Amino acid sequence: MDSSESPTETKKTKSKTPRKNKETVLKQKSPAEFFAENKNIAGFDNPGKSLYTTARELVENSLDSAESISELPVVEITIEEINKSKFNSMIGLIDCERVDAELYDDYETEKAREKRLAKEARAQEIQAKNAALGKKVKETPASKGIRGRGEASFYRVICKDNGKGMPHDDIPNMFGRVLSGTKYGLKQTRGKFGLGAKMALIWSKMSTGLPIEISSSMRNQSYMSFCRLDIDIHKNIPHVHVNEKRENKERWHGAEIQVVIEGNWTTYRSKILHYMRQMAVITPYAQFLFKFVSDAPEKNVTIRFSRRTDVMPPVPLETKHHPSSVDLLLIKRLIAETLKQNLLQFLQHEFVNISKSHAERLIGEMGPDFSPKMALKSLTPQQLVRIHQLFRQAKFDDPNGHCLSPAGEYNLRLGIIKELQPDMVATYSGRCHPVNIHEIFSYVALHFTFLAIDNSWFLSYFLLSLLHGAQVFEGHPFIVEAGVSIGGKNVKQGLNIFRFANRIPLLFEQGADVVTRTALKRINWSSYKINQLQDKIGIFVSIVSTKIPFKGTGKEYIGDDITEIASAVKYSIQQCCVQLKSKIVKKMQAREQQERKRNLNKYIPDATGAVYNVLKDMAETQLHASKKFRYGDDDGELLRKVSENLITKETLSEKLAKHVEQVDYEMALEYATQSGVSEEPRETIYIQPLETENKIIDLHSPFFVFRMFH
Numbered sequence: 001m002d003s004s005e006s007p008t009e010t011k012k013t014k015s016k017t018p019r020k021n022k023e024t025v026l027k028q029k030s031p032a033e034f035f036a037e038n039k040n041i042a043g044f045d046n047p048g049k050s051l052y053t054t055a056r057e058l059v060e061n062s063l064d065s066a067e068s069i070s071e072l073p074v075v076e077i078t079i080e081e082i083n084k085s086k087f088n089s090m091i092g093l094i095d096c097e098r099v100d101a102e103l104y105d106d107y108e109t110e111k112a113r114e115k116r117l118a119k120e121a122r123a124q125e126i127q128a129k130n131a132a133l134g135k136k137v138k139e140t141p142a143s144k145g146i147r148g149r150g151e152a153s154f155y156r157v158i159c160k161d162n163g164k165g166m167p168h169d170d171i172p173n174m175f176g177r178v179l180s181g182t183k184y185g186l187k188q189t190r191g192k193f194g195l196g197a198k199m200a201l202i203w204s205k206m207s208t209g210l211p212i213e214i215s216s217s218m219r220n221q222s223y224m225s226f227c228r229l230d231i232d233i234h235k236n237i238p239h240v241h242v243n244e245k246r247e248n249k250e251r252w253h254g255a256e257i258q259v260v261i262e263g264n265w266t267t268y269r270s271k272i273l274h275y276m277r278q279m280a281v282i283t284p285y286a287q288f289l290f291k292f293v294s295d296a297p298e299k300n301v302t303i304r305f306s307r308r309t310d311v312m313p314p315v316p317l318e319t320k321h322h323p324s325s326v327d328l329l330l331i332k333r334l335i336a337e338t339l340k341q342n343l344l345q346f347l348q349h350e351f352v353n354i355s356k357s358h359a360e361r362l363i364g365e366m367g368p369d370f371s372p373k374m375a376l377k378s379l380t381p382q383q384l385v386r387i388h389q390l391f392r393q394a395k396f397d398d399p400n401g402h403c404l405s406p407a408g409e410y411n412l413r414l415g416i417i418k419e420l421q422p423d424m425v426a427t428y429s430g431r432c433h434p435v436n437i438h439e440i441f442s443y444v445a446l447h448f449t450f451l452a453i454d455n456s457w458f459l460s461y462f463l464l465s466l467l468h469g470a471q472v473f474e475g476h477p478f479i480v481e482a483g484v485s486i487g488g489k490n491v492k493q494g495l496n497i498f499r500f501a502n503r504i505p506l507l508f509e510q511g512a513d514v515v516t517r518t519a520l521k522r523i524n525w526s527s528y529k530i531n532q533l534q535d536k537i538g539i540f541v542s543i544v545s546t547k548i549p550f551k552g553t554g555k556e557y558i559g560d561d562i563t564e565i566a567s568a569v570k571y572s573i574q575q576c577c578v579q580l581k582s583k584i585v586k587k588m589q590a591r592e593q594q595e596r597k598r599n600l601n602k603y604i605p606d607a608t609g610a611v612y613n614v615l616k617d618m619a620e621t622q623l624h625a626s627k628k629f630r631y632g633d634d635d636g637e638l639l640r641k642v643s644e645n646l647i648t649k650e651t652l653s654e655k656l657a658k659h660v661e662q663v664d665y666e667m668a669l670e671y672a673t674q675s676g677v678s679e680e681p682r683e684t685i686y687i688q689p690l691e692t693e694n695k696i697i698d699l700h701s702p703f704f705v706f707r708m709f710h
Ligand SMILES: Nc1ncnc2c1ncn2[C@@H]1O[C@H](COP(=O)(O)OP(=O)(O)OP(=O)(O)O)[C@@H](O)[C@H]1O
Pocket: 057, 061, 062, 065, 161, 163, 164, 165, 166, 174, 175, 180, 181, 182, 183, 190, 191, 192, 193, 194, 195, 196, 197, 198, 254, 255, 256
């Protein structure tokens, strides 16, 4: 015990200086400590979510790594369940039998146990009855048995990729120092914070105490690095157990990361699989092999998400800062880091959209103390503020977004069709760079493959891709791509929202996300003939940017507070809806015509039945159109008139009107076209439209066609 806390000491000090309150003692925390204490802000809220986030962070690192060297990604992710005794033997702990049962959370008295077993038996009986009646059998809580609160489950998560690997000496810092990474530049990447892999290690340290293991090799490297390390939370430094070079006979390049953590597969199984499926949607050029392995074979899962295209979006480029996106601190940092000597060179080379002449004009505008040749080192704090002020006030061209690499409308569309198999789909892209020749071929192939679903997107994609560039928020370019689908497999009625940011699926915090809010509140679905409650609507929105304004480090949602993003999302969804509306209208018209055709089919047998003989005779006598007739009262008379070549429209129309007056001209015409029997006079009779008053019947006019039914 600290001597200052002893009662005698307290008494003594009380009279002199008051004892320092614990809360007022100044302390420092390392970033690792901070994140260990606030792991929920990085997506490690509970064991289940931690299992999900660990898998996700490793997969995203693998994809970033493979894409950075333009390698079509091959990622294998395995979650292996480790039972308690295996875990104990891994850490060298001897299994202990329970001695004092009452100590445990899942302890039951004999009476409580009997009661529970009786309840379970009753539930099982009901289930058996339901099963016999063919009803859906739900697992009741009773049948799940009791499970102790403290019974932890452990998992080994292994992720292997074919990416670029890591330099041997950098591995310890990459995995053992919170807030270290290679993705801090101004570049579109999945990773950003330099935190994910370290959080997996911190969680492993907190829940199992086991280190992380990394195997890695870079292209054409003769050796493979193997590193086992832990993290010193207080100092935020790696604690390396092993870091050695091993033989790399197969010349493999990539990385394999292994970590053992506490988790909960049962509660997060569906989220993890959902994540993998969505990742496959937005990354159809990657191949994923997902495995869950346990001692109980019935629980095992193996899913292969095959590569569906070789078209990989181009590698995103690192870009420079836009003058309107920098703050004073960043200006100071850029000045400290730049190799340029004078102000003119600095402005011209460290920012986008400042040409030499523009830089000269800006310097002129800064005031008399500034000159193009002035040394950067000589800038006073006041002068830095002046530069910042001007950057905020001056007008600059928007960044063009060439550094961005959206998933691509083709990939998005392919993913939607594969995943949902919808009845209708429309996509829109705000991308800015023209497509390459490989993509064009793939679009054409896809277009023909799915022609039945939709045939207008190809052209619209092309036109829109040429017309629209990136948009900008706070000086950062961003591109929104969207897809809206109707109908399909495994889609519930109403809005089904799928969100992606820098090609990462976002699964949590949906309600607060800009896409959800836009879809729910700002789209008037009915104006596009879409029923928001009854139709099965899939909404896919993918946003890419050099800066995704995530709320929190868990990368779970994008807030609704950035007007530029909110309106771009709305616009993109609307563009899809406009395309869908015309398809829906066409489909409705086709359905109506089909309905009318069905009705027509109902009338035709009656109508033809009534006048069949007459018309047949007319056909047989090869009545010519130019002959005029007078009408008779009944069929006999009609026949006579027919045979005497004396019949008018009125006669027929009166007879036919009883049966076919509801049949309209267009429908009949379509029926004629569809029936395709107009060439066969024995089966086909032509009659002029009934509405045409006092006109001579032209029996060969293809206006009105009836098919004869035998
Ligand atoms: N599979 C991998 N292949 C190559 N390099 C990797 C791999 N995994 C991690 N790294 C390297 O380790 C660094 C740290 O990874 P970490 O997951 O901690 O952060 P990040 O991916 O940079 O950012 P974020 O926290 O946003 O995910 C990465 O920047 C990358 O350089």
